[in-house]
Amino acid sequence: MRSRLITFIISLALWLLLSFSLDWPHLLVGVSVALFVALSMGDMFTDSPHKWFSLRRYWWFIVFVAVFTWECLKANIDVAIRVLHPKLPINPGIVKIKTTLKSETGKTFLANFITLTPGTLSVDIGDEDNCLYVHWIDVKTQDPDAAYKIIALRFERILKEVFE
Amino acid sequence: MNDIIALIFIVVGIAFDLFGSIGLVRMPDVYNRLQASTKCVTLGTCGILFGVFVKFGFSAAGVKALLCILFLLLTAPVSAHALARGAHKSGVKLWEKSVCDKYLEDEAGNKQ
Numbered sequence: 001m002r003s004r005l006i007t008f009i010i011s012l013a014l015w016l017l018l019s020f021s022l023d024w025p026h027l028l029v030g031v032s033v034a035l036f037v038a039l040s041m042g043d044m045f046t047d048s049p050h051k052w053f054s055l056r057r058y059w060w061f062i063v064f065v066a067v068f069t070w071e072c073l074k075a076n077i078d079v080a081i082r083v084l085h086p087k088l089p090i091n092p093g094i095v096k097i098k099t100t101l102k103s104e105t106g107k108t109f110l111a112n113f114i115t116l117t118p119g120t121l122s123v124d125i126g127d128e129d130n131c132l133y134v135h136w137i138d139v140k141t142q143d144p145d146a147a148y149k150i151i152a153l154r155f156e157r158i159l160k161e162v163f164e
Numbered sequence: 165m166n167d168i169i170a171l172i173f174i175v176v177g178i179a180f181d182l183f184g185s186i187g188l189v190r191m192p193d194v195y196n197r198l199q200a201s202t203k204c205v206t207l208g209t210c211g212i213l214f215g216v217f218v219k220f221g222f223s224a225a226g227v228k229a230l231l232c233i234l235f236l237l238l239t240a241p242v243s244a245h246a247l248a249r250g251a252h253k254s255g256v257k258l259w260e261k262s263v264c265d266k267y268l269e270d271e272a273g274n275k276q
Contacts, residue, residue, distance in 0.1 A: 017231060020224040076180055076207040079200055083187035092196055092259060094252075115241035116206065121199050122241075123248045135195045135248060 004042030006052050011037050051163070060161035067158060068113065075118040082137065093139040094123060097148040099130050101156060106163035107132075113155050120151055170219035177211025180204045193259040194251045202244040209236060 012034040019026045051057060082089055101107050111122040111132060119137040126133065131144065134151060141147050187200025213229040213236070220226035 014231070017227050020227055072203075072207055075203050076183075079187065079203045080180065080183040083183050083190060083200055083204075088190060088192075090191075090196060092193075094195075094258070111245060112238070112241035115202060115244055116237075119199070121195065121202065121248060122245055123195070123252055124245075135199065137196060137199050 002050075002052075003045055004038045007042040007045040008034050008038035010045075057162050060158060064155075064158045064162055067155065068116070071113075071117045071155075075116060078118040079137075089138075091138045092135065093142075094133055094135050095139060095142055095147045096126070096131050096133055096144045097151055098144050099132055099148070099152060099156065101130070101159060101164065103163050106159050109159055109163065110152060110155065113159075114151060117151075117155075166218060166221075170215040173211050173215030173218060177208045177213075177215060180208030180211060182208075184208060194256050195248055195258065198244050198248055202240055206236060206240045 012030050015030040015034060016022070016026070019030070099107065099110060101110055107125060107130075111125060114120050114122045114132065114134055121135040121137075123133045123135050125131075132152075134147070136147075136151075140150060181204065184201050184204030187204060188197050191197045191200050210233045213233050216229040217226045217233075220229070
């Protein structure tokens with residue numbers, strides 16, 4: 001039930017931001033469509049609704065966004081240098097890294113984060129023992145644990161606070 | 165003043181879009197091309213949209229630009245992920261100078 005309520009609020013808020021007007025026709029359409037969405041697939045949206053009610057997670061999410069923006073900028077400058085460099089300094093390969101995140105949302109965000117940070121692109125999430133396959137443009141180590149320390153450790157602490 | 169800041173964001177965004185496109189041409193294989201195109205084009209397009217937001221502020225157009233940034237950040241890595249995984253599953257080889265391919269090794273190991 002709470003999962004449906006969250007879905008309803010989020011979809012209504014998104015609709016109101018998109019239409020950006022608060023008159024009756026817009027509200028009526030928004031409420032009815034959001035109600036339909038919430039009733040038909042609200043229980044798919046989140047499997048642990050209690051997490052949405054702790055303020056601490058939102059604070060860590062803001063930290064996450066700040067770190068994310070900074071890393072994203074670094075990633076872009078790094079790739080731009082590699083692209084424009086006459087010798088094309090790349091040393092690519094697919095490595096395997098382990099992750100300690102348990103929740104699906106956390107793993108999804110970690111994979112997205114890896115894709116947008118310097119030189120790495122997640123290719124697949126392994127079935128067993130929580131590993132990610134990552135295409136690395138400049139392979140420094142092939143050992144899963146060492147690679148994990150370089151690629152994922154910085155963000156996992158923050159993601160754990162937000163999603164676990 | 166607002167106009168100048170908006171213009172700076174838009175110009176930087178276009179520059180990163182250009183780098184991404186150059187990377188798309190210069191890189192040797194699918195995965196490296198995805199690296200260049202997802203990173204640079206995501207930030208470049210976000211830069212352009214943020215410039216639009218700075219120009220229009222909290223109005224209908226500005227808020228739509230902000231929402232576009234949100235959706236872009238959520239969907240671009242997922243599509244890159246899907247493309248990379250699909251390419252690998254359908255047998256696209258890595259560049260011949262690539263160092264290692266643990267994914268292929270593990271998949272071969274699973275099949276046996």
